[in-house]
Amino acid sequence: MGFLKENFKEKVLAVVKKIPRGKVLSYKEVAKLAGKPKAFRAAGNILNKNFDVSVPCHRVIRSDGEMGGYNRGVEKKLRLLKKEKAI
DNA sequence: CGTATGACGTGCA
DNA sequence: GTGCACGCCATAC
Numbered sequence: 095m096g097f098l099k100e101n102f103k104e105k106v107l108a109v110v111k112k113i114p115r116g117k118v119l120s121y122k123e124v125a126k127l128a129g130k131p132k133a134f135r136a137a138g139n140i141l142n143k144n145f146d147v148s149v150p151c152h153r154v155i156r157s158d159g160e161m162g163g164y165n166r167g168v169e170k171k172l173r174l175l176k177k178e179k180a181i
Numbered sequence: 182c183g184t185a186t187g188a189c190g191t192g193c194a
Numbered sequence: 195g196t197g198c199a200c201g202c203c204a205t206a207c
């Protein structure tokens with residue numbers, strides 16, 4: 095059981111999984127909750143490679159309020175946020 | 182093991 | 195308000 099090596103990746107995914115519908119968090123917030131407030135860049139990188147549909151990574155946006163990006167298309171991200179009334 | 186990458190953030194012109 | 199450059203950290207190759 096390696097849960098101590100990739101803790102950050104798993105933690106980030108876990109945090110994103112915990113994001114309630116209709117709410118959005120910034121990469122900085124996610125990284126902070128993951129235990130590394132300065133790893134917001136790595137957090138985004140992990141989400142980028144994460145293809146797990148169980149992870150509502152579309153609920154993670156920039157601190158500036160921008161959409162940022164989405165592995166499935168920014169349009170899809172914007173659409174999901176609008177459907178969830180998160181925006 | 183070292184290099185390159187990236188869905189970021191902040192500061193400055 | 196806009197654009198550019200630097201920094202910063204984990205992951206992938």
